[in-house]
Amino acid sequence: MTGNTWAIGVDLGATKIEVAGVDSAGGILKRMHRDTDAAGGPDTVESGIIAAAEEIMKSAGSRPAGIGVGMAGQIDPVTGMVIFAPNLDWHNVPLQEDLSGKLDQPVVVTNDVRAAAWGEWMYGAGRGYNDIVCIFVGTGVGGGIVSGGAMLAGCSNTAGEIGHITIDINGPACHCPNHGCLESLAGGWAIARDAQNAVARDPAAGAAMIRLAGGDAKSITAKIVSAAAHQGDTLASRIVDGVADALVAGCVSLVNAFNPCVLILGGGVIEGMPELVGMVDTGVHGRALGAAGMKLKVVMSELHNNAGVIGAAALAIHVLSGKGDKR
């Protein structure tokens, strides 16, 4: 590593922590993985992050601009306090203050999906644009929105919860208090639910998926749906078509509401079924308002699984070097 600006990005997940040194061009200099010892509570998780960050700083031989952390949950935008992180069952954990004190470095904590959107904006498919919408479709669906050159945060720092836009007023219950949310029709858990229900109704048609699930229809996942569809399975393909329909309906909403230059699709479901990007592209250009879709590009995430860790570092470089304070 040279004397150039670099930062540490941390992607703190429920099962895995990734910590990386990232240079100011978005390149990963050194990375470390460790399991998240969620049962050990905040102190143990923080110790794990600290050990990894210290090792990265040691091997760098220079001080980072700072440390950015992305994690699922609601974060206070000023203090970086983790107000609530459902996956880790954390309430009011002063993560930013703790890490900053123990590492003697400036730290900025943000939502994991917004961190990934930072990555795509600064170094990925959204670079150079002032108006982007990132939608990440994994088990859940989340997003990050840049409009007029600023990452939207909202009144209580939760802007971008685009998995919970209603796309079917008569749709199924979501994990949130609403029903018919985009996530409840296109998220990984919804795909698994739909596949399991379809297979239960017609086990013969579901034979390929049951086989891929080791004989247990209740173990069918979104990944299995994707694998079966890629093998030409009819039922699985029909489920993928339904996911595409839901994504088109939701993305039309996003394009009409936000009018982005680039709509970036990422996350495990998209990585597993990259054909969805083209299906969404066609659908959105056909159904969004002409003026809203005029300049729109629909593309896949460029940073893939690295968006979170690179984005957390990008945020640190941006915020902690005084370039701005939008997260």
Place this chain on the structure above:
Amino acid sequence: MTGNTWAIGVDLGATKIEVAGVDSAGGILKRMHRDTDAAGGPDTVESGIIAAAEEIMKSAGSRPAGIGVGMAGQIDPVTGMVIFAPNLDWHNVPLQEDLSGKLDQPVVVTNDVRAAAWGEWMYGAGRGYNDIVCIFVGTGVGGGIVSGGAMLAGCSNTAGEIGHITIDINGPACHCPNHGCLESLAGGWAIARDAQNAVARDPAAGAAMIRLAGGDAKSITAKIVSAAAHQGDTLASRIVDGVADALVAGCVSLVNAFNPCVLILGGGVIEGMPELVGMVDTGVHGRALGAAGMKLKVVMSELHNNAGVIGAAALAIHVLSGKGDKR
């Protein structure tokens, strides 16, 4: 009028032009109405605006900070060129340049709904907030969004087309290329359609609405639905409930996506059925994500019919006095 900052606001509609002098506290100093001579084309319409603006300037005895114009259509954010205004059938009319040249005043042209949102933000129900969503429900449904202290414009200056978010993936065709849009279920034209269809299916149940429409079921409008519902008519009330359901579904999307501090409802349908505000308030607080709705207030437009003209003037004061350039 005093030596204080003031501006001229113009609300250019398909049938009516309103021109007003507005002071820097949002007060209307003098106002003029005239019919829109749409058949006369841009020159005639511009002459009408110019005559009214000149009279207002004459009676003011001082120069305005500038002139703001709001009109339905797609506007170039830099040149104020009217790219397309469907109601007037205008294509590429250099309205901003024309008015500025002929009046020798700085002029800024924006979308009518966004102008109204400016009004609510600067002087109405959104004043003092950095994060607001305005939704105007009239014949169509439109909106204006302020996030992080900036009015969102988007990549081709069409951000805020929130009438065209999908809320029913299986819903009816919209006037836009999509189906199941919020507008196609809650806009004035959709309410009239639903009422006419319901009455055709059950004329006995629709007797009150038919009477209010002068005996012609095909003349039932949203206004008549509202009047009948207020008289206790069961079928009309059921239609209003459907409108409320659609607005709740759409507003949950907006609250989860934008996380505003204030959701402001306005427009003819809301003015005619102000009870919708409370219904949306209850529904959204029950169904939006807890963290997104935590600080949310759901309120009615404070400027009512004046939002457009006051907002256009507010925009002129803001942009032309160098306070910013977001429209």
